[in-house]
Amino acid sequence: MIRKTWAATLLLAGTLAFTGCKKDEPAAPKSLYDRLGGVNAISAVVDQFMLNVAADPKMARTFAPLVQDVVKNGGDPAKSTRFQSLRNNLIDQIGQASGGPQTYKGKDMVTAHKGMAITDDEFNSLVNDLVASLNKFNVPSTEQTELLTVLGGLKPQIVGK
Numbered sequence: 614m615i616r617k618t619w620a621a622t623l624l625l626a627g628t629l630a631f632t633g634c635k636k637d638e639p640a641a642p643k644s645l646y647d648r649l650g651g652v653n654a655i656s657a658v659v660d661q662f663m664l665n666v667a668a669d670p671k672m673a674r675t676f677a678p679l680v681q682d683v684v685k686n687g688g689d690p691a692k693s694t695r696f697q698s699l700r701n702n703l704i705d706q707i708g709q710a711s712g713g714p715q716t717y718k719g720k721d722m723v724t725a726h727k728g729m730a731i732t733d734d735e736f737n738s739l740v741n742d743l744v745a746s747l748n749k750f751n752v753p754s755t756e757q758t759e760l761l762t763v764l765g766g767l768k769p770q771i772v773g774k
């Protein structure tokens with residue numbers, strides 16, 4: 614009888630210690646990628662962002678060759694491999710930068726923007742086009758700030774090249 618009680622006590626103590634340990638473990642913080650909603654949400658944001666860029670007069674100078682390629686393909690962005698390549702590169706770049714499983718396979722930022730002489734004003738306009746898209750999809754300000762901080766860090770590689 615004494616033995617049985619001891620065994621039960623030990624079992625109870627062990628169970629408590631085990632569950633207690635589990636409960637004390639801090640929940641793994643969710644990556645920015647997960648908080649943004651993963652690849653589907655990021656793709657939707659990028660698609661809207663590209664529409665905003667296409668309609669932004671301040672982007673016309675630098676994006677003229679891309680727009681020409683879309684026009685050459687009957688005005689259908691889905692048929693322009695150049696447009697699709699930029700779209701997929703942006704999804705991969707944002708996915709990777711936010712902690713997702715994607716791997717960015719495009720050019721480095723200096724090479725991609727070389728010769729464009731992008732100004733501060735143009736850079737800010739592009740950021741506004743992105744923010745308009747993030748707002749459209751109700752991305753909370755914490756996640757917007759985190760994403761813009763990561764992308765903003767690329768500015769020295771993009772402006773004035």
Ligand code: HEM
Nearest residue numbers: 675676678679702703719720725731735736739764767771
């Ligand atoms: C943080 C800001 C930016 C990011 C993350 C970004 C990202 C990219 C990426 C991933 C590419 C494709 C690279 C490749 O083809 O391998 C690209 C190309 C390009 N970017 Fe940016 N970019 C940024 C800012 C800007 C700004 C401010 C402008 C213009 C005002 C701009 C204009 C362009 C143009 C014109 C292309 C080439 C599109 C084409 O003709 O195919 N980018 N950018």
